[in-house]
Amino acid sequence: MKHLVSIDDLTKDEIHEIFVQTKKIKAFPFTYRLNREHTILSNLFYEPSTRTNSSFFTAMTKLGGKVLNINNVNYSSVSKGESLKDTIITMGNYCDVIALRSRTAGDALKASQVSTVPIINAGDGNGEHPTQTLLDLYTIWEKFNRIEDLTVTFVGDIENSRTIHSLDKALTNCNKHYRDTYNEEPWPKSDVYYLTRVQKERGSRGSYTMKKEHTNTMPEESIVLHPFPRNYEIAEWFDTDPRAKYFEQMKNGLYVRMALLIAYTQYK
Ligand code: CP
Numbered sequence: 505m506k507h508l509v510s511i512d513d514l515t516k517d518e519i520h521e522i523f524v525q526t527k528k529i530k531a532f533p534f535t536y537r538l539n540r541e542h543t544i545l546s547n548l549f550y551e552p553s554t555r556t557n558s559s560f561f562t563a564m565t566k567l568g569g570k571v572l573n574i575n576n577v578n579y580s581s582v583s584k585g586e587s588l589k590d591t592i593i594t595m596g597n598y599c600d601v602i603a604l605r606s607r608t609a610g611d612a613l614k615a616s617q618v619s620t621v622p623i624i625n626a627g628d629g630n631g632e633h634p635t636q637t638l639l640d641l642y643t644i645w646e647k648f649n650r651i652e653d654l655t656v657t658f659v660g661d662i663e664n665s666r667t668i669h670s671l672d673k674a675l676t677n678c679n680k681h682y683r684d685t686y687n688e689e690p691w692p693k694s695d696v697y698y699l700t701r702v703q704k705e706r707g708s709r710g711s712y713t714m715k716k717e718h719t720n721t722m723p724e725e726s727i728v729l730h731p732f733p734r735n736y737e738i739a740e741w742f743d744t745d746p747r748a749k750y751f752e753q754m755k756n757g758l759y760v761r762m763a764l765l766i767a768y769t770q771y772k
Pocket of ligand 1: 552553556
C-alpha cells in the first residue's frame, strides 16, 4: 500500500502523471462525478485548516465519494486521551483513505506504520505538506510548462514552514534563494516568489510585508505564490496584479486533490 508522507514518496514520473490527470479534471470536472462512488475519505485534522480540509472534502464529494470529517479532534475521543495509533487503527475500519493533519513533524510517518488504509499527509507540524507542494508545483507547471530550470525565491518563515520544506525538496535543478523573515537583502530576479506566513503557533516571531520596491523589480512574467492563510506578507493591493497567482493556486488544490484521491484509492 502506498502512503504520501513526504513529497519524496512520489517519483518525478508519478508527479507528472498527477499533473496530467489534474489538467484533465480541471478541464472537464463533471466527467469524474462518479469516479469514486462508494469510497470514503476520512479527514482527520488535529490542527485548524480552511483550504486543505475543505478541498479534500469537496474533492471526494465531487468524485462521488463520502467524507468522514473530523476537523476538530477535540470533539472526538482524542479529547479523552486516545493515542494517534489507536485513532488511526480505528478510522481505518471505517474509510478507504485518511487525510491527516497533525501537530508534530513525524506523525504522518507514525500513522503510516500502523494504518490499514493509505495515509495522506495533510501537514505534520513543521515537517512537510506534500499535497500543498503538488498544487504549488502544478501552478508553476501551468505557468512555465516545467518545474525545472527555474529561479525560485522563498521568502518568510523558512525554518517552520512545512510548505517550503516540501516544495524545496521537490524543486530540483532550480536556482533557489532564501530570504528569511528578518533578511532585508533585496529579492533576486526570479521566476517564482514563494512567500509564507510567520508561524507564530510554532514559536516564530516577527513579520514582513512585500513592498512596492520588491514588486517593481520582479520580472513581468514571474509569479507570486503563497499557501495561505496570509497575515501581513502580501497586502491586498497586489491581488489584482497579473503576477499574483495565489488564488489560482488555492483553486488548483481542489483539482490536484481529486487526482490524488483517484490515485490513492485505486486498489481499495
Ligand atoms: N495552505 C494550507 O494548508 O491552508 P490551510 O491551513 O487553510 O489548510
